[in-house]
Amino acid sequence: MLSAHTIATVKSTIPLLESAGVAITDHFYQRMFRLNPELKNIFNMANQANGRQQFALFSAITAYAKNIDNLGVLSEVVERVAQKHTSFFIQPEHYDIVGHHLIETLRELAPDAFTPEVEQAWTEAYGALANIFINREGDLYKQTEQAPGGWLGQRKFTVLSKTPESSLVTSFVLSPVDGKPVIGYKPGQYLGIKVQPKHCEYAEMRQYSLSDKPNSSTYRISVKREQGEVNGLVSNHLHDSVEEGDVLDILPPAGDFFLQHQHLPTVLISAGVGLTPMMSMLEATVDSHPQTPIHFLHACENPEQHSFTQRVAELEKITPELNAYTWYANHAPEQDNVFSGLMSLAPMAQQLPLGSGNFYICGPTGFMSFIKNQLLDLGVKDAQIHYEVFGPHSDL
Ligand SMILES: Cc1cc2nc3c(=O)[nH]c(=O)nc-3n(C[C@H](O)[C@H](O)[C@H](O)COP(=O)(O)OP(=O)(O)OC[C@H]3O[C@@H](n4cnc5c(N)ncnc54)[C@H](O)[C@@H]3O)c2cc1C
Ligand code: HEM
Structure with missing residues (x-):
């Protein structure tokens, strides 16, 4: 439980956060990838290049500071992020790395405002938020591992079929190499997929929505080939280099976007x-x-x-x-x-x-x-x- 003093100190830094804007999360990610480059195996560097992830993290941090005494209003955001994190298999020890770089970022960007009191308050506040995520993600991992057909982390799947659905989209039906059943999912949820395309220094992780109704033995995803000035790494790899019979590393279904009431229009x-x-x-x-x-x-x-x-x-x-x-x-x-x-x-x-x-x-x-x-x-x-x-x- 955070003290009233800690809460007040964190809130007092909101104007500073807002005036710095995404410069904070920009600096944070640059610092983190420089000193912990192994995390490039987890993060999508295209979402760094286009700034979307910096913005998502900045919005989450300022929303947390503003609602630190009323966390109930953040429950939907926490659920969405925790679900997304599980599709990357984020672990408690990762939170220490992120926390360290976040605190050091504040120190480096605002040395005058970053008094020992502010450092203490943000360290406690980050720890409290990290625990919320770690606990929810732990519950999700346990549920997924223990459910029939469930598993923890990566599981090997064979590409059973590869079928074009249109000029840009191709479906892949995936069946577990171990031949055992697969866990069900809520229609609307996605899978995590980890691949290492040719010439890539790091592994790449992406999400793909499940595109068929659940059954207990296979999953289907349908992938658009992303082309542009720089072609999408994973979608083009799947289209061009992954064939029937190939094996992929898959993370279990997750996501907070799903069919709510099947009996309603x-x-x-x-x-x-x-x-x-x-x-x-x-x-x-x-x-x-x-x-x-x-x-x-x-x-x-x-x-x-x-x-x-x-x-x-x-x-x-x-x-x-x-x-x-x-x-x-x-x-x-x-x-x-x-x-x-x-x-x-x-x-x-x-x-x-x-x-x-x-x-x-x-x-x-x-x-x-x-x-x-x-x-x-x-x-x-x-x-x-x-x-x-x-x-x-x-x-x-
Ligand atoms: C919940 C969820 C569900 C999803 N479901 C699906 C689905 O069902 N089907 C599907 O096809 N996709 C889905 N996606 C998107 C998918 O996860 C990938 O983001 C998508 O396939 C692009 O990945 P990529 O590796 O091919 O492209 P990336 O390499 O990640 O690049 C993304 C885009 O940025 C451009 N780009 C990359 N680097 C640069 C650069 N340096 N400068 C300028 N432009 C650049 C690329 O051309 C590309 O258009 C889903 C995503 C989420 C989060
Ligand atoms: C309290 C700490 C954290 C907060 C507030 C946070 C917040 C967020 C937010 C808001 C998103 C965007 C979610 C969405 O798409 O809806 C996200 C995605 C993500 N987070 Fe976290 N996160 C935290 C800790 C971590 C840690 C410890 C890791 C692992 C090192 C991590 C890895 C990721 C990854 C890989 C994504 C997806 C990025 C992408 O798609 O480009 N996060 N996080």
């Missing part, structure tokens, strides 16, 4: 490869609650980039309660419920369960904000809206 809204968790939710709901009204709304560039088209059409045929709608950014519509341009919900508002449904969104953050604003304008409540960011979390 469900609206699945995605753009691009954001449809992967939606496929899992769709398959699971059609299988176990076929009476649930489901709307499957998807936006993508054109038919060539449209994944799972046939499967969704098949499910629509056999499930009267399922309605699918597509928006192509660059293609003229050729059939019912296919539109061109940006996804627009107002014209179809009457068909959506605005008052009673759960709305799940996944895609680029710009797309998700655009959709969330439309939903709020139509009267949907914030609590009905759930979303997943395919990278360090940011608020919409």
